[in-house]
Amino acid sequence: MSASIRPTNDIAFRYLFGIESHRPILLSLCNAFLRACGREPATDISLKNPWSPALADDGKETVLDIKARDSLGRWFDVEMQTSSQADYLKRAIHYLARLYADQLSSGDDYRALRPAIGLSILDCRIFPKDSPAFRAWSLRDDAPPHALGCADLQLCFLELTKTGLASPLAQRELDQWAKFLTFEGGETMVMDELYKDNPDIAQAHEYMRAFNEDEMLRDRAEARERFLMDQRVNLDEARKAGLAEGRELGLRQGLEQGLEQGRRLGLDAERRSIAARMLRFGISPEQISAIAGLSPAEIEGLSSIPPTDA
Secondary structure, eight states, rough: OOOOTTTTTTTHHHHHHHHHHHHHHHHHHHHHHHHTTTOOOOEEEESSSSGGGGGSSSSSSOOOEEEEEEESSOEEEEEEOOOOTTTTHHHHHHHHHHHHHHTOOOOGGGGGGOOOEEEESSSSSSSOOTTSSEEEEEEOOOOTTOOOEEEEEEEEEGGGOOOTTTOOOOHHHHHHHHHHHHHHHHHHHHHHHHHHHHHHHHHHHHHHHHHHHHHHHHHHHHHHHHHHHHHHHOOOOOOOHHHHHHHHHHHHHHHHHHHHHHHHHHHHHHHHHHHHHHHHOOOOHHHHHHHHHOHHHHHGGGGGGOOOOO
C-alpha cells in the first residue's frame, strides 16, 4: 500500500469529523478549542451538514467546512485549510458572519442569536513565522484593557506548521489534537503515547486506519490531492505568464517612452542651436523668444553654445 493518507487531506478530514457516527470525536476537537479559549465545553454536538463519500466522487467537492451546533446552542464552522491564500482571513470572517446571520429568518428576534465560533486548522502558513501557533480573535475594545465587547463571535486559528514535538501548546488537549493531525500515519512512538492518553484520539486513529484500508475512499482522497495540485500548478503557470507578459509590456512601453523622450530632446537641442545662430546674427532676444518660444534666461545661456558648421 502507498503512504497513508493524512487526516489533513480534505476528504479524510470530512470523513473523520463530518460523519454522524463520528460526532464524539468532533465534540472532543471542538472542546479542545473551547478550553483553549477559556470557554465552557459542550456535552453534545449535532452536525448540520453531515458528510458522505458520495459527495466526493471526483475530488472537486467545494463545500468542505463542517457546520455543527453544540448542547449550549453555539454554532461552529470547522475547516481544514491546506494551502496559503492571500484572502483566507477575509474568507474566514465572511463564513463566520454568515454562520451568525443565517441563524435568523425574516421577523425573528435578535435575542435568538447564539454564539458563532469559527475553528480554522491550518496546514499551511497564514500568519507571520514568529507568531504563535494558536490564536483566538474576539470583538474587543480597542482601548486598554481591551475588554471583551461581545462573546457572540470568535475566530480560532491553529497552525499545524508551528506545532510539533519541540513546540507543545499550553492547552494539553489541543496540543494532542495538533500532534494527531500532524503525525498520524507517521511518528509511531509519539502516536502510541497519544492513543494511551486520549481515547478520542485513539478512536480517530481507528477511523483513519479504516479510511486508509478503504480503496474507494483512498482513491477519492488522492483525486482530491491531484485536483488541488493541478490548481496550484495552473495558478503558478498563470502567475508566471502574467509576470512575463508584464515584463514584455513594460519593456515595450519603456522603449516607446525612451524614443519619444529622445525625439523631444533632439528637437529641443535643434531649436536651441538655431536660436544661438540667430543670436550671433544679431537678431534681438525678444524676436528669438517670439520665434523659438524660449525664455529670456534660456536665450541668455545660448551664448555658451559653440557655433556649428550649419
